Amino acid sequence: MKKLDNPKLISAIDEYALFAREMILGDYNNKVLFDMVQEKGIELFGIWDAKYDGICIWNSETNKPQIYLNMEQSEERRLFTLAHELGHLFIDYEWSPNKKIESDQDKRVLSINFRDKDKASDTTEIKERIVNQFAGAFLMPKDKVEKVIADCDNKEDPECMILAVKKHFGVTYKAATNRLIMLEKIYVK
Ligand SMILES: [Zn+2]
Structure with missing residues (x-):
């Protein structure tokens, strides 16, 4: 398994994930994450397409991010995909609940998570490994x-x-x- 090996980077990500968890979940547990993200201003949808784990899009009409999760996958997997997409929002776009992202396009794709690709533990993409570290720390x-x-x-x-x-x-x-x-x-x- 290829993993992040910079201790400072890892602890910074973990700290940020903890801050994000507090903002989204407070004292609640992971089970209510699907509901809580919607309360915090994320539009959540299901997709039935074997090509993707998840997709994150910015909807400039509602000024909200939209996350699409593959409903053919188990709830456990969808939970991780959701946390992964939250990682992209918090880290790549510095999003936080009720914050707007400047975008000049109507619908901007923020991230696409192809099935079993960028979530794999041996992904070589440093950005994806950072987001996976965020997701792990956010949920656990x-x-x-x-x-x-x-x-x-x-x-x-x-x-x-x-x-x-x-x-x-x-x-x-x-x-x-x-x-x-x-x-x-x-x-x-
Ligand atoms: Zn990703």
Whole structure:
């Protein structure tokens, strides 16, 4: 797995993700993220097209971002895609709830997330890796992960930690694994 390896960059992204989480979710858990983003001014839609995981578009008529999620994928995957697209909004466009983005076009595509491509853990695109780090940290804040894995019967068992994180945060096995690797709770041999 190719991962970000600049500790300063990683902690800056994690901090920003925590700030974004607070703004969007407050004390709520990930389950209500689909509802909360809409409350915070994002228009959320479903798409049924195997080519994409997600797409983010700026709608200048409503002055709101629109995020499209592939409804053929599991809720766990859609959750990560949503957090990934939020990463593009917060990092690439410095968006925050109720903020406008200057755009001279009617509908501007902000980001397109092709299926299994830029979300793959070995993506070479640094921008995408940064956004993936944001998504992982947004959905699985470090202190919350530490609390969850403290409940594992066997503290040395990576499988127990991965499953506990997957269940608690409602993410995929892969997303849970990547986050635990980034937090140096488990190691890849
Ligand atoms: Zn992306």
